[in-house]
Amino acid sequence: MSRINPIATESAAGTARELLGGVQKKLGMTPNMMATMAHSAAVLDAYLKFSGALGAGVLPAETREQIALTVGEANGCRYCLSAHSAIGKMVGLTQDQILDARCAKASDAKTAAILKLASLLVEKRGLVSDDDIAAARDAGVNDAEIAEVVANTSLNLFTNYFNHVADPEIDFPLAGTLPSSSSSEACGCHDDSCSAA
Structure with missing residues (x-):
């Protein structure tokens, strides 16, 4: 059961109602996470503006979703894993790419470096090393992309933590859990070089 109940658009007031109406119009639904954020119009507005701004950045939608899956898996956020899988x-993204991203892996070297950096940001609480940044750069990740990896990781930390606190009902097809073994199959990778993160 949710700890904080979502607010129906028709029950919301003022700015929150306008924001929820915009979400409904854009997505054709109002995800429970956003309806729960609407308890504070400031929180919902901040989330929508942050997400919208990054949508106009240099990282493509596929990569942003892969980052969301990497961060969601690292934080064990079932809501976000389900939402971003969908x-x-x-x-x-293919099902294999979705599973790989949950382990901070990708078949493309540059995307793999981006996901590794996102994973390290979570693991090290942002305190990545010079070598971590050099590894990303060596894979072709430029400074604008590094900046957006930090921003997208931060956005997903926010939603992961919000969902841990509010525990909204998952209104997307439920993402399964990864097997607990460290085999290549466990993280959805398809070669021997992959192990579960």
Whole structure:
């Protein structure tokens, strides 16, 4: 059961109602996470503006969804894993790419470096090393992309933590848990070089 109940659009007041109406119009639904954020119009507005701004950045939608899956898995956020697995499919990710991203892996070297950096940001609480940044740069990740990896990781930390606190009902197809073994199959990778993060 949710700790904080979502607010129906028709029950919301003022700015929160306008924001929820905009979400409904854009997505054709109002996800429970956003309806729960609407208890504070400032929180919902901040989330929508942050997400919207990053949507106009240099990282493509597929990569942003992969980062969301990497961060969601690292934080054990079932709501976000379910939401971003569904959205990932909508933007063109395959099931294998979705599973790989949950382990901070990708077949493309540059994307893999981006996901590794996102994973390290979570693991090290942002205190990544010079070598961590050099590894990303060596894979072709430029400074604008590094900045957006930090921002997208931060956005997903916010939603992960919000969902841990509020515990909204998951209103997307439920993402399964990864097997607990460290085999290549456990993290959805398809070669021997992959192990579960």
